[in-house]
Amino acid sequence: MVPIQQCVVTAEQMRQIEGRLFAAGMPVAALMEKVAQRITTWLEDHFDLRIYPRIGVVAGPGHNGGDALVVARELHSRGYDVRVYAPLAKFKDLTQAHAEYIKHLGILWAESLAALADCDLLVDGLFGFGLERPIEGAIATDVEQINQWSQPVVSIDLPSGLHTDSGNVLGTAIRASHTLCLGLWKRGCFQDSALPLLGRVHLIDFDIPWSDIEAVLGQRPQVGRITAAIAREGLPLPRLANTHKYRVGHLLLVAGSQTYSGAALLAGLGARASGVGMVTLAVPASLKASPDGLPTRGLDDSVPRTPDGAIAQLPDSMDLESYDVIACGPGLSLAANACVQRVIATPSPLLLDADGLNILATLTPIPALKQRSAPTLLTPHPGEFKRLFKGLEAPDWPGSQAQAAAHYSQAIVVLKGARTVIAHPRGHLWLTPDSTPALARGGSGDILTGLLGGLAAQKVVGGAAASHDLALMNAALSGVWWHAQAGRAAAAVHSELGVDPLTLLHHLTPTLVREMADAQP
């Protein structure tokens, strides 16, 4: 059984799951009642009656509106001063019944949105996963008015106006301060276009039986949300009490040039934060004297250099197979072609990033990757993705793009974005639950490369070749999640503008310590 927090559905999948519950005998009205009770309790816990006495509820014609009306009734019975506004006169039957009872109770039924202007909190129950077409006309005007007001807005299921799957705005959409996703996470909650409108997201569980989820999503759902538990499981912890540095991974990091020296350093520091036993940083001799005490292997001056001062070729004397994992790319510049070709030809687990990917794009990338006998992890941002996988950016969302690219290249693809997605060649897709725009900054990605490489080396070391693919996947899940959580922790202290790469680095270890402590029983 997969934990509920890990499941992500489309509108159609949710409809199918809901349909199974109803077919099995769960009355529609009873389910709405149960869901709305949980929403009401959540609201009461987060918006105290003494501070938020007046609550405005905006209800639509469908069952999202029905949920909202039950919430209105329950808030009224718990002592809140509730006002309801329903911009459409026609309701589905169950919603209509709740509307009549609301009026019978004497709850204020407003004729216009203006009556809700001085409410302390608004509940948005206009549309949920049944939104079929763009919001237009008078309702669009109402939505825009709500967005101009300053009180918090809690959206039921989704901010009204967002498409459940694509996260795109249909016409116009509510800008929520909180979104209470009902039952299962909806795919739209992970889309870049939806992020500015969702506010903080919470799942309201209503005990959907696993058998019904499994019947629709399968025993191992193809799409998963990375939970803290998944991320912790993938970390190389705990260590054996009698281990030593060569048993906890040796990473070769091929990075840097005269022009881009910072990238190599940040990737090296990211690797160091991963706890990996050994990092060999293959950098041009000019970068050898690294600040911050990082052990580097500066290749001597006899090694040919590119015009940018990157390593043009790794020395023949270097045994690349002796490392557990090779990570290659940050700050290499585009001329380090031969160097990248050599690491690709080495039968070791490989992570390619930045110029490693840009150089790969100039080769015949897919055959080059498919010929590899060891697993590959690619970490493109959307620009690198486009160069590498021309045409595969067409599917409607980054998840499908990454899945298509992973299938096509037979590599694990970490497509970086506001919510990074991770796709495995066998089809599984993982979504990052939360992150921060503070990470939108040069250097964040270099740190991620080092972190992933270091985690991967610790997972790979000592394992049979057949286990290396899983080791890389686990490293990707844990590393992407850890990096995002550290970014959030750093932003909480230093603001979204204050998370420069070194600040991010300083938050990696404390974040790990906190997350591991949270896992203690």
Ligand SMILES: NC(=O)C1=CN([C@@H]2O[C@H](COP(=O)(O)OP(=O)(O)OC[C@H]3O[C@@H](n4cnc5c(N)ncnc54)[C@H](O)[C@@H]3O)[C@@H](O)[C@H]2O)[C@H](O)CC1
């Ligand atoms: N997840 C669950 O199992 C449960 C969900 N609940 C809630 O039900 C909604 C989905 O309800 P549904 O009636 O199918 O759809 P909506 O309420 O989102 O709205 C459909 C309604 O609106 C009309 N419509 C659609 N688009 C527009 C538009 N642009 N302009 C005007 N009118 C439009 C459409 O014709 C329908 O009449 C889900 O999100 C949950 O909130 C259950 O209550 C509990 C179980």
Ligand SMILES: [K+]
């Ligand atoms: K809504």
